[in-house]
Amino acid sequence: MAIYHMQAKVVSRGSGRSAVAASAYMSCSRMYNDYDGIQHDYTRKQGLIYQEVMLPPMASSEWNDREQLWNAVEETEKTKDSRLAKEFVVALPVELDKDSNISLLQDFIKKNFVDMGMCADFAIHDTDGHNPHAHILLTVRPLNENGTWQHKTEKEYLCIKDGEEKGFTASEFKTAQKQGWEKQYRYKVEKKKEYLTSSAAQEKGYERIDKHPKSSRYGRQNPISEQWNSDEQLCIWRANWADAVNEMLARNQINATIDHRSFADQGIIEQPTIHEGYIAQNMEKKGMIADRCEINRQIRADNKMLRELKAKVAKLAEAVEKSIPIIAETLEAIRNHMIFTQYHLLHNEMQKK
Incomplete structure (x- = not known):
């Protein structure tokens, strides 16, 4: 199938x-x-x-x-x-x-x-x-x-403007630079290393220690x-x-x-089998027992037992459903009989008095 x-x-x-x-x-x-x-x-x-x-x-x-x-x-x-x-x-x-x-x-x-x-x-x-x-x-x-290949990812420079950081590719930075965005480089600030713009570092006389500008870790994905x-x-x-x-x-x-869809999404409570692969199937053909095939045999046996249990529960529910009217009628008859008996006993007591 x-x-x-x-x-x-x-x-x-x-x-x-x-x-x-x-x-x-x-x-x-x-x-x-x-x-x-x-x-x-x-x-x-x-x-x-x-x-x-x-x-x-x-x-x-x-x-x-x-x-x-x-x-x-x-x-x-x-x-x-x-x-x-x-x-x-x-x-x-x-x-x-x-x-x-x-x-x-x-x-x-x-x-x-x-x-x-x-x-x-x-x-x-x-x-x-x-x-x-x-x-x-x-x-x-x-x-x-x-017909030429495109890039999968492109380097993305993390630039600063008025305290805001934003990423730009090399082509985007040409326009962004005219708008006041600046690349950040690593500078030695006392005993620490910090990323600063060139203009900010020059004002304080810091020394650049890395020629590579700050960029995002994985770049910009196509x-x-x-x-x-x-x-x-x-x-x-x-x-x-x-x-x-x-x-x-x-x-x-x-x-x-x-x-x-998965069994769960389909509302099926049975357990799905796993993919066996040709190696496991070839082992079985040679008379050996493959773990993946053995797992599937157990899953199929469990699912068969589950289906049988569901069928029994459904049959029992059907039997109960059919029995309810009969039980109700019997209980109603007993109730009527009890009411009549109580009335009869009460009537006898009143006659004795």
Whole structure:
């Protein structure tokens, strides 16, 4: 049956990964990384069903070759902990055929990623015919109209004017300087080090000890990158994937739907299973017991017991509901009988007197 699964990950040098290696793995190909001189060969990997690169209009046509695309990304990112790409892994409905799943992915990727300016590299895997899923690798640095990369963050100088501190980028500071804003530098003030403007420090004869002006810690993030990386945008993509899958299922007249919301948000009190992964599943096929599969077996057993208890409670509630009128009628009859008996006893007492 169709299930909802969308996992978002970041491909970062800080975690020891590379965009070239990630692309080579999912496309089952051999690719050379110019940045570190390592060749990644996954040509013997099984299960590749389909692969494609989708580009926005401003991207270079040479990037239809994924090796050139991801080497361009690796070349642009300079630091040892650079974020190179964003990766999504999504489960595809087993009810759909290959062409429908390809069409589903192409439409979803174009509307949600490529139209926003990202380059997308995706592949469909299914090793055993029962677990179709797709890997989607996306660029994280926006493109200019001429096809050059934009900055992800820009240095932001913390400037002072009339006691107020405000941040400006290098281009913004040219205008701000004419309005009286000044950069702050570190000066030696007696035995302390303080940030002051040049004009204030010159009046008191302080000595500058650092040529770098005061700036914000992480700089000014590109608003496009900020949107792409936001939790709000991730929630939108998760909901859009569910909508796209449900629309394709309905178009193929398949009576099934998926829901991106958690069990709690759906009002379901059952415990969700965890993602097992191909390593755990392969262990089980070889007769070994994988911890993650064992956890899921326990969860399914607990959920089955919970469903049985709920059914018993519902049956008991139904029985009680049907019994209430009978109990009420019986109590009313006893009450009438008691009233009659009390009246009869009272009448007998009065006759004795």
